[in-house]
Amino acid sequence: MLDIAGIRVGYPAPGGGTRVVVDGLSLSLGAGGIGCLLGASGCGKTTVLRAVAGFEPVLEGSIDVQGRRVAASGLSLPPEQRSVGMMFQDYALFPHMDAAANIAFGLRGRTRAEQRARVAEMLALVGLGERGGAYPHELSGGQQQRVALARALAPGPALLLLDEPFSNLDTDTRQTLAAELRQLLKASGATVLMVTHDQSEAFAMADRIGVMDRGRILQWDCAEALYRRPADRFVAGFIGRGSLVPASALGLARSGDVLLRPHALRPDAQGPVAAELVALAFRGPGHVLGLRLDGGALVEVDLDDADAASLAGLAPGTTLRLRLVDGTPVGFD
Secondary structure, X not given: OEEEEEEEEEEEOOOOOEEXXXXXXXXXXXXXXXXXEEOOOOOOHHHHHHHHXXXXXXXXXXXXXXXXXXXXXXXXXXHHHOOEEEEOOOOOOXXXXXXXXXXXXXXXXXXXXXXXXXXXXXXXHOOOOOOOOOOXXXXXXXXXXXXXXHHXXXXXXXXXXXXXXXXOOOXXXXXXXXXXXHHHHHHHOOOEEEEXXXXXXXXXXXXXXXXXXXXXXXXXXXXXXXXXXXXXXXXXXXXXXXXXXXXXXXXXXXXXXXXXXXXXXXXXXXXXXXXXXXXXXXXXXXXXXEEEEOOOXXXXXXXXXXXXXXXXXXXXXXXXXXXXXXXXXXXXX
């Protein structure tokens, strides 16, 4: 459904030349799949979305949607000819139109009967069948998001783009709506490419996630693979909690560093790993043990209540013994 091959996107730089924002980026997304570009602000993820939508030209490489080339060096189909829909960060709902009219806005050219039928279908899909006459200011943030989604889906685009779809919502609402939005998108059969800086949103929403840094995708994979088998040091440090520590600090017979997740060590009086106790704190729903390994690396270990109780009362500076669980951690030379 979407094939991006080695695109390069940039802007004129002050004083001449080009400031490259996206550099040699490639990805493929199958029909009905939900892909996500994940990265910090300024990594280029939104620029990729704008290039796919037709708002930014590509300097090199190509973009194909449904097997049709929509962008390449010297080629840029206008947005309305790409069969691509987009839901913006601020939803961009027209305040003077009710929900039904907002959804119908992208259906110009169809008969009124066709528009009414499609609007009713979209309102039902997003669970707002009784709110078609409500204006944006009468809807909650989550309901506004659903109207914006229904409007983007109404014309039946081959590809839907979501730009930070939860940025206008509070934290609790984000967590609730992420799984809900995924279900809506899967029910619609849409193929989706979204961008976010929030890992929990990416993990809840996407089938495939591309971790971006400085205009490149470092790894395009499922959430579990990114967490358990990061292919790059940056990905290892960016995804989830964890620390890169020297393998020697864990008594491992290999050079370089390994990725130590908070669940990878357990207290064990006979364990081969020695560490200095720094702190033991309750962070709900469990306890977190702060340790300093040989060589000075600081790490965190998540503990269950039984392990935490066994260490209660120990003073900082106490030497603890621990063992590795779940096998040898992923290493990096």
